[in-house]
Amino acid sequence: MTPGSDIKNWLLSNFADDVKFNEPMSRHTSFRVGGPADVFVNPKLREDAITIINQAKKINVPVLVIGGGTNLLVKDTGIRGIVMVLSDLSGTIEATPCELNKVIVKADAGIKTHALCKFAMDNGLKGMNFAIGIPGTIGGSISMNAGTGLGAMEGVVRSVDILSETGQLITVNKDELNFSYRNMSWADTNPTGSFKPIIFSGTFCLQKGNRESVKKEADELMKSRNINQPVSLPNAGCIFKNPAPENPAGKLIDLAGLKGKKIGDAQISEKHANFIVNTGNASASDIIELLELARKKVAGKFNIKLETEVQIVGS
Numbered sequence: 492m493t494p495g496s497d498i499k500n501w502l503l504s505n506f507a508d509d510v511k512f513n514e515p516m517s518r519h520t521s522f523r524v525g526g527p528a529d530v531f532v533n534p535k536l537r538e539d540a541i542t543i544i545n546q547a548k549k550i551n552v553p554v555l556v557i558g559g560g561t562n563l564l565v566k567d568t569g570i571r572g573i574v575m576v577l578s579d580l581s582g583t584i585e586a587t588p589c590e591l592n593k594v595i596v597k598a599d600a601g602i603k604t605h606a607l608c609k610f611a612m613d614n615g616l617k618g619m620n621f622a623i624g625i626p627g628t629i630g631g632s633i634s635m636n637a638g639t640g641l642g643a644m645e646g647v648v649r650s651v652d653i654l655s656e657t658g659q660l661i662t663v664n665k666d667e668l669n670f671s672y673r674n675m676s677w678a679d680t681n682p683t684g685s686f687k688p689i690i691f692s693g694t695f696c697l698q699k700g701n702r703e704s705v706k707k708e709a710d711e712l713m714k715s716r717n718i719n720q721p722v723s724l725p726n727a728g729c730i731f732k733n734p735a736p737e738n739p740a741g742k743l744i745d746l747a748g749l750k751g752k753k754i755g756d757a758q759i760s761e762k763h764a765n766f767i768v769n770t771g772n773a774s775a776s777d778i779i780e781l782l783e784l785a786r787k788k789v790a791g792k793f794n795i796k797l798e799t800e801v802q803i804v805g806s
């Protein structure tokens with residue numbers, strides 16, 4: 492539902508510094524594409540974020556909370572309702588030793604995933620290197636169960652602070668969360684069933700290790716990522732999930748002969764075929780057309796159905 496003037500006026504009177512109207516989402520996505528959000532809010536205080544979400548819910552205005560916009564394809568027509576980012580909330584990373592060789596690290600949702608990896612590296616903590624080079628924020632990474640061939644968030648998350656369906660901030664332990672390949676939901680016991688919660692912070696269980704060896708491994712992973720992935724052009728990471736470990740999407744699209752294929756300014760990367768890059772002024776529809784082409788060619792050649800990993804949103 493498009494927000495009416497009542498909520499717009501309420502937002503302006505209470506959170507004027509944090510609100511924009513008709514804000515192009517191309518400014519907030521790593522793909523650098525996407526039409527306008529009716530309302531875009533970047534609250535500075537956690538309480539304000541919660542107040543806005545709860546108020547919008549009360550009057551049935553949809554709120555989409557996004558992380559770093561790094562795994563997101565926003566359609567050219569934009570997003571109806573409110574888009575909220577949590578990256579301007581003041582955030583911290585704190586470590587507390589627990590059992591013998593373990594440390595619990597708490598990080599707020601708006602913090603960059605890379606900052607958590609660096610914190611772990613600087614403190615000689617093992618466990619986060621799988622995420623080296625994954626762009627985006629802690630909230631987005633947990634929500635998408637972000638990962639690589641070396642691991643995923645589910646391997647390190649211990650608990651999350653989320654907004655419950657009734658609008659309260661609650662802590663949920665990992666065993667109550669449903670993690671699956673690039674997805675996470677809360678197996679809530681209430682009658683409405685499982686839902687995708689808004690995450691405000693997470694705790695992670697890491698192991699004490701050696702600073703130099705954690706750093707060495709991280710440097711090598713970063714080097715390999717820079718060689719194998721198109722890091723210098725706007726993109727949203729891997730477009731498709733890997734249908735199976737032995738059939739990575741990049742290899743299938745490559746074998747379908749699509750490397751370098753362009754529609755408008757959207758191109759299947761020459762470096763890695765599971766990436767689409769924006770070589771200039773690509774539109775979301777160029778990208779969608781290109782990913783549909785990849786899906787069709789791979790289905791035709793291998794009889795394998797590719798599923799998008801990137802989240803496609805918008806009206």
Ligand code: EPU
Nearest residue numbers: 638639640728729731732733739741742745762763764765
């Ligand atoms: N390959 C090709 N052609 C290509 C690309 C890849 O033949 O154009 C082959 C490679 O040679 C390799 C295999 O496909 O044998 C797998 O490629 P790669 O090692 O690059 O890993 P991937 O499965 O394509 C995964 C994650 C990436 C992550 C890398 C590095 C998924 C969908 N992708 O890619 O994550 O960065 O491992 O660990 O799980 C992301 O999630 O956005 C993402 C990019």
